[in-house]
Amino acid sequence: MNNKDMKIHLTVDVWAAQKADARAVRFDVFVIEQKIPVELEWDDMDEHCLHAVAYDAAGHAIGTGRLLPDGHIGRMAVRAAGRGKGVGAAILKALMAQARQRGDAEVVLNAQTQAEAFYGRYGFSRDGEEYYEAGIAHICMRHVFS
Template sequence: MKNELSVRVADWQKDNAELRRIREAVFINEQSVPPELEWDSDDQEATHFLACTGDYPIGTARLLADGHIGRVAVLKDWRGSGIGAMLMKAAIEKAEQAGLTRQYLTAQVHATAFYERLGFRVVSEEFLEAGIPHVDMVRHSN
């Protein structure tokens, strides 16, 4: 039986171990982002999201109060299953509920097409962040 995929708002304190496990697996272990760049003070204030298959968390994202969406991470075995889009849609919906008609993010260049499908547009030249090529992207809600 296939487990249901779902996304929920996470609690930074209560869900901390799962949020950290996913981000460490993707950003620190897979992409070699230094831990001191991965963890920041924004985590305390952000709205976090957890994507799960059944009860097992497999993806995360966060939304800052200014409409910045970031730390979008899906465990390797689950990529291509629609989880990333589910996380992004949850973050966009939460931003819009908060009256944030402009959402923005810093995307890894290889992922720009994914974000474009969600309505984001590239608004910068390519630049390196943690040694990985990125671009800034913006989305405006209707």
């Protein structure tokens, strides 16, 4: 960890174990902060995914993300207090490691365009044109494991 990284504890588990904390983070970031309609945030895929949840030193959930069965990484969210401190990177790396461990050849994600440089630092490259989802500009990004 470098100077800007905060001390976190990260868990990766099924939805039943992660649901309360993952939902709370996603609600704060997507529904409250980004004003995404709540009905667009929840889908029936959560129960089929592996979920990562990051906790700060005090035990508060500060970030989350999920890995779908098809190798998509999604619902990456970090509360404001954890941004720029290595929380998103830790979540992303943990989900990528899970995908690689189970034998996925690649991981794909739909990134908000403002996060393209972040994902690029971890080997993701743009795949296709910009599009809008919930009124926010997104791009598809892909990382092929070597």
